[in-house]
Amino acid sequence: MGKLILVRHGKSVWNIENIFTGWTDIELAPQGIEEAKTAGNLIRDEHINIDICFSSYLKRAIKTASIILEIADLTHIDFIKSWKLNERNYGAWQGQNKDKVRAEIGEELFWNVRRGFSDAAPPLAIDDKRCPRFDTKYKLLNSSDLPLTESLEDTKQRAVQYYFEAIVPELVKGKTVLVSAHGNSIRALMTEILNIPATEISKVEVQTGVLNIYDFDSTMTLKDNYRLKQKRELVM
Numbered sequence: 198m199g200k201l202i203l204v205r206h207g208k209s210v211w212n213i214e215n216i217f218t219g220w221t222d223i224e225l226a227p228q229g230i231e232e233a234k235t236a237g238n239l240i241r242d243e244h245i246n247i248d249i250c251f252s253s254y255l256k257r258a259i260k261t262a263s264i265i266l267e268i269a270d271l272t273h274i275d276f277i278k279s280w281k282l283n284e285r286n287y288g289a290w291q292g293q294n295k296d297k298v299r300a301e302i303g304e305e306l307f308w309n310v311r312r313g314f315s316d317a318a319p320p321l322a323i324d325d326k327r328c329p330r331f332d333t334k335y336k337l338l339n340s341s342d343l344p345l346t347e348s349l350e351d352t353k354q355r356a357v358q359y360y361f362e363a364i365v366p367e368l369v370k371g372k373t374v375l376v377s378a379h380g381n382s383i384r385a386l387m388t389e390i391l392n393i394p395a396t397e398i399s400k401v402e403v404q405t406g407v408l409n410i411y412d413f414d415s416t417m418t419l420k421d422n423y424r425l426k427q428k429r430e431l432v433m
Contacts, residue, residue, distance in 0.1 A: 232406025237268025
């Protein structure tokens with residue numbers, strides 16, 4: 198039986214400062230490092246034997262996974278990174294304080310973009326240095342694949358595509374898979390796994406550092422799902 202563990206990276210510096218992060222490659226905050234350590238201790242203490250790990254290209258997700266695997270003594274396993282697990286690209290909002298953006302554009306538009314499905318923030322200008330094409334991490338990708346902004350719908354399309362391409366084949370083999378990613382890429386995967394409609398997606402919350410666990414049978418039918426928050430406490 199395959200087991201999928203989804204974890205949102207620990208709090209980053211910009212999470213603490215209430216800034217839209219998106220594809221900006223921001224460090225974990227000290228609190229985020231502690232969240233990752235707690236998750237690693239849970240994996241170790243619950244004797245969960247992870248077989249393979251996936252993360253985005255962004256270091257807050259990579260470092261969260263690395264800390265978890267170090268604490269759980271699982272650093273030997275395969276660790277695969279994909280840009281398709283990146284956070285949603287927030288376009289021109291990246292680097293801006295969320296409260297400031299909300300005050301400028303109004304509550305309705307702000308929440309339509311922030312928690313809606315199809316609305317996106319204003320795109321980055323093509324010559325904006327925040328564009329992914331100026332980041333060497335993405336130099337081997339086609340420029341057409343690199344977004345200037347994204348809705349949650351856009352994020353779901355790439356994240357779910359990668360889920361079926363790379364992650365599901367490992368689950369079908371009965372492996373335990375850790376995915377360290379971001380609030381919106383994990384929300385996208387959760388809505389697919391739990392069959393949550395777009396009209397309900399605003400209610401899906403993903404806490405930093407919390408282990409969201411999904412157990413599947415050999416046909417990829419979901420048999421159980423729960424959150425592992427502290428030792429031997431399973432929260433439905």
